Amino acid sequence: MNVEFINPFLQSLLNVISTMASMQLNPGKPKLKTDNLAKGDVSGLIGMVGPQTRGSMSITFEQGLILEIMQNMLGENPGTINDEVTDLVGEITNMVTGGAKNLLGEKGYNFEMATPMVVAGLGHRISHKADGKKIIMPFTSPHGTAYIEICFEN
Amino acid sequence: MNVEFINPFLQSLLNVISTMASMQLNPGKPKLKTDNLAKGDVSGLIGMVGPQTRGSMSITFEQGLILEIMQNMLGENPGTINDEVTDLVGEITNMVTGGAKNLLGEKGYNFEMATPMVVAGLGHRISHKADGKKIIMPFTSPHGTAYIEICFEN
Numbered sequence: 001m002n003v004e005f006i007n008p009f010l011q012s013l014l015n016v017i018s019t020m021a022s023m024q025l026n027p028g029k030p031k032l033k034t035d036n037l038a039k040g041d042v043s044g045l046i047g048m049v050g051p052q053t054r055g056s057m058s059i060t061f062e063q064g065l066i067l068e069i070m071q072n073m074l075g076e077n078p079g080t081i082n083d084e085v086t087d088l089v090g091e092i093t094n095m096v097t098g099g100a101k102n103l104l105g106e107k108g109y110n111f112e113m114a115t116p117m118v119v120a121g122l123g124h125r126i127s128h129k130a131d132g133k134k135i136i137m138p139f140t141s142p143h144g145t146a147y148i149e150i151c152f153e154n
Numbered sequence: 155m156n157v158e159f160i161n162p163f164l165q166s167l168l169n170v171i172s173t174m175a176s177m178q179l180n181p182g183k184p185k186l187k188t189d190n191l192a193k194g195d196v197s198g199l200i201g202m203v204g205p206q207t208r209g210s211m212s213i214t215f216e217q218g219l220i221l222e223i224m225q226n227m228l229g230e231n232p233g234t235i236n237d238e239v240t241d242l243v244g245e246i247t248n249m250v251t252g253g254a255k256n257l258l259g260e261k262g263y264n265f266e267m268a269t270p271m272v273v274a275g276l277g278h279r280i281s282h283k284a285d286g287k288k289i290i291m292p293f294t295s296p297h298g299t300a301y302i303e304i305c306f307e308n
Binding site: 043045046047048049054055056058083086087090093094112113114115116117118119120121122123124125126127128129130131151153 | 197199200201202203208209210212237240241244247248266267268269270271272273274275276277278279280281282283284285305307
């Protein structure tokens with residue numbers, strides 16, 4: 001898995017949050033994940049299957065950040081992670097993956113998306129179990145941190 | 155989504171746990187999921203993509219049950235959900251989905267599996283966000299409960 005495969009996901013997350021929530025996330029340094037560094041309170045997860053490879057992606061939000069995104073997008077803040085928040089995280093996961101799929105399709109990498117799942121639970125950790133390198137990248141904001149993690153089979 | 159699509163996953167989970175951990179889970183009643191009933195401590199999640207449909211599946215374990223399964227399979231019980239336990243849950247998720255894929259392939263339903271992800275966090279909840287019916291089924295044991303959840307797009 002090379003950087004050409006990763007950047008479209010990172011760019012797509014920045015685009016989605018900027019467009020839909022008028023919020024600028026600050027991208028940190030992408031790095032190889034060697035342990036379970038990302039902890040968060042709500043995560044969107046999705047599987048991907050293509051002719052060349054298959055893999056998985058997750059986006060994990062701290063509660064304060066996703067509630068601020070919800071406030072900016074929908075004008076309401078439920079104060080806790082309810083079904084509306086998990087629906088929003090599912091939508092964001094779909095949009096980010098769809099955006100990356102388009103960018104990668106232009107470069108000749110094609111994959112199909114499975115349907116997203118959302119996990120809610122304070123301080124959970126996610127492990128991607130594909131047999132390939134795992135890339136994790138933090139995005140910071142005054143309201144909290146988000147992490148995107150991607151893993152494709154070699 | 156019909157029962158023909160669901161049963162192979164349920165059967166496959168019973169087979170995997172029986173074969174690998176010499177443990178009999180007691181299948182409960184499958185039901186349509188209308189809210190987030192399944193709570194657990196460690197979950198394996200996987201996406202699926204086929205020509206007719208796409209969807210997602212998760213298997214959620216209570217801590218006591220997965221540690222007992224680990225004890226039976228590997229002769230060791232770490233007492234907490236560590237990386238070895240999440241690896242095991244990833245393997246179980248792969249095996250259950252692979253078993254169901256074979257059974258469904260014989261009936262003419264084909265799909266490709268993405269790679270599994272594992273979530274660890276006490277008392278987390280999972281929502282499948284595909285636009286289709288969600289089926290949840292509990293499996294009980296003296297050591298705790300497991301839940302399998304499946305959702306395919308209509």
